[in-house]
Amino acid sequence: MKYFKQTLLTITAAITFSSCSSQEREIIKKETVMNKKQQVVALLKAIETGAAEPVGVIDAAKYKQHNLAIADGLAGFGAALAQLPKGSARVNTVRVFEEGNFVFAHTDYNFFGPKIGFDIFRFEDGKIVEHWDNLQEKPVNANPSGRTMTDGPQEASELEKTEANKILVRAFVDDILVNGKMEKLAGYFNGDNYIQHNPQIADQLSGLGQALGEWAKQGITMKYDTIHKVLGEGNFVLVVSEGHLAGKLTSFYDLFRVEKGKIAEHWDVIEPIAPQSEWKNQNGKFGF
CATH class of the missing domain: 3.10.450.50 (Nuclear Transport Factor 2; Chain: A,)
Known part of the structure; x- marks a missing residue:
């Protein structure tokens, strides 16, 4: 309002x-x-x-x-x-x-x-x-931790830390999601504390690990290939990436909230990229 x-x-x-x-x-x-x-x-x-x-x-x-x-x-x-x-x-x-x-x-x-x-x-x-x-x-039900895809904090704070937070989040996506350097994962978080809004994943790093393990059993792989854009305001950072989910070319938009130099919360929207023959414009999905 x-x-x-x-x-x-x-x-x-x-x-x-x-x-x-x-x-x-x-x-x-x-x-x-x-x-x-x-x-x-x-x-x-x-x-x-x-x-x-x-x-x-x-x-x-x-x-x-x-x-x-x-x-x-x-x-x-x-x-x-x-x-x-x-x-x-x-x-x-x-x-x-x-x-x-x-x-x-x-x-x-x-x-x-x-x-x-x-x-x-x-x-x-x-x-x-x-x-x-x-x-x-939009999913009908909340995720395993009772969270929706949009609830949680709404206002940016610590505006003076925008660039530092963008660097942190870009490094996380590059290290973990693009290059799979899982040995660096814990360093981006405050222990197991991590609030998750993905509709299929529970809170905490342990929830993320459990979900990825279940996907692996089902033969579902998720791989980020390219970071196209990183935008931020204060403690909120949005990363736009391209990759593959279950073998399909996919666009990933990930929003992170940073707290005291660590990733504290995550929202995302994942969309398959249609074949070029179905595009109604030729500008491309990204093109920043």
């Missing part, structure tokens, strides 16, 4: 912009820059409400789409929304973060069925010019 209140204040400020003093105009400009997160939340909510105003944040001439099921440009976005059954869409953005020209959001959707998603938007000159996402079907 607070994001929508802040967005309304920004819109009101813009309307009265011409009547303000030069000093007041500079304040409004700064507030507009600071409110990229609120603009993203309003844009996503417009999928549910059909409101036209938030779509104005998209630069129609430059908008580049990386969701491979949607055609490129603003027209492709509009065509996808037109196919939604009337009144079916639901959008609840749970957490949203910002780094430079990028805003990344974690959202509980009903978008052609219940889904959990991560969205990344790139801004240029105050407008959204590019979009990436990852969507996964």
Whole structure:
């Protein structure tokens, strides 16, 4: 709710912009820059409400789409929304973060069925010019530790530690998930303390180990091949990676919360990458 209140204040400020003093105009400009997160939340909510105003944040001439099921440009976005059954869409953005020209959001959707998603938007000159996402079907039940794919802390803290936390998390993904250096695993965590939101895995490092062991027995392998992007705000870091799950080319979006220099909590969204013959745009899934 607070994001929508802040967005309304920004819109009101813009309307009265011409009547303000030069000093007041500079304040409004700064507030507009600071409110990229609120603009993203309003844009996503417009999928549910059909409101036209938030779509104005998209630069129609430059908008580049990386969701491979949607055609490129603003027209492709509009065509996808037109196919939604009337009144079916639901959008609840749970957490949203910002780094430079990028805003990344974690959202509980009903978008052609219940889904959990991560969205990344790139801004240029105050407008959204590019979009990436990852969507996964929302599970009916909580995970073995009673957690959902979206619950937990929502606000970033320790903003001064953003770069250090990004370095830590990138190293973890590179060491453990890309290169399989399991001997380094314990060093990234505070003992067995680890909160897990993956729908199939329980809390604690022991829960992760148990799940991986069960998958191995079933012949299910998970391998990260490439880290494409690392974004962070304070103690939250999102890693976008490409790899294979059960032999299928897969996109992995992993959000980590860092606490006292150790990884404390994890959310993820995992999506198979469709064959290129099925793509509705040729921008690629990643392309950062």
